[in-house]
Amino acid sequence: MNVSNNNEFSEGKEDDRFEGLSKDVKRLMKYRTKTLDQLKSFWSRKCEKCNEIKPARTHHCSICNECVFHMDHHCPWVNNCVGMENYRFFVLFLLYLFLGLAFFFLSIISVWKHHNYRDHRHLMHFLTILDGALCIVLIGFNVWNWFLACTGLTTLEFMAQVTGHSNGSLYDFSFQTIHDNMFKIFGTQSYFAMLSPSLRNCAFTGLEWSFEMRDLGFNERGSVIEGRDEEEGAASDSADSEE
Numbered sequence: 001m002n003v004s005n006n007n008e009f010s011e012g013k014e015d016d017r018f019e020g021l022s023k024d025v026k027r028l029m030k031y032r033t034k035t036l037d038q039l040k041s042f043w044s045r046k047c048e049k050c051n052e053i054k055p056a057r058t059h060h061c062s063i064c065n066e067c068v069f070h071m072d073h074h075c076p077w078v079n080n081c082v083g084m085e086n087y088r089f090f091v092l093f094l095l096y097l098f099l100g101l102a103f104f105f106l107s108i109i110s111v112w113k114h115h116n117y118r119d120h121r122h123l124m125h126f127l128t129i130l131d132g133a134l135c136i137v138l139i140g141f142n143v144w145n146w147f148l149a150c151t152g153l154t155t156l157e158f159m160a161q162v163t164g165h166s167n168g169s170l171y172d173f174s175f176q177t178i179h180d181n182m183f184k185i186f187g188t189q190s191y192f193a194m195l196s197p198s199l200r201n202c203a204f205t206g207l208e209w210s211f212e213m214r215d216l217g218f219n220e221r222g223s224v225i226e227g228r229d230e231e232e233g234a235a236s237d238s239a240d241s242e243e
Contacts, residue, residue: 069206152181169222
């Protein structure tokens with residue numbers, strides 16, 4: 001998703017979809033109508049390569065030469081960046097591709113003793129080995145990407161945490177439950193609908209995390225703003241004394 005392209009959401013269509021979600025999701029959803037112009041009023045972080053404003057969870061793709069919301073990686077197989085708007089299509093693509101290959105593999109196995117298999121045994125052996133190898137590879141791809149989907153992180157964010165290159169960020173981008181993290185990607189609470197191809201709008205625009213970080217006292221790098229805790233503590237003590 002290009003940073004410059006911000007989708008608007010219809011209030012009337014959203015209300016039913018957001019019932020039953022956790023308070024963490026609902027707290028983030030109140031920012032979904034925010035715009036990039038509003039973010040510019042307080043967000044100073046800019047991309048060093050394209051010199052555009054760089055919201056939280058945004059990364060610059062050197063191949064596409066643009067910043068992408070919730071960027072996971074650039075996939076050469078789909079010739080596009082995998083980000084917020086197309087991540088659900090990517091994980092479903094991997095799942096359906098694996099199921100198709102697994103069905104093809106079982107179909108080949110079922111005709112091992114057929115005369116057509118024996119007549120073309122060299123070609124069939126090659127197809128069996130190739131299909132089996134692709135199935136193994138896709139098992140790994142599916143496990144990894146569905147794991148990330150359940151944890152609410154991207155590959156870049158996960159690797160940054162593991163390697164310690166998160167720049168000391170204390171802000172947690174993921175939700176507490178798998179259900180909420182899956183809703184973030186698929187925009188629905190129905191697990192059946194999650195597995196079905198759909199053109200439904202994304203649950204988030206990508207700007208919500210930036211606004212929430214500001215309101216919770218974090219700066220653009222995810223560090224706590226100095227003096228914020230003292231101010232909140234003083235305000236709390238003042239309120240207690242008035243009571």
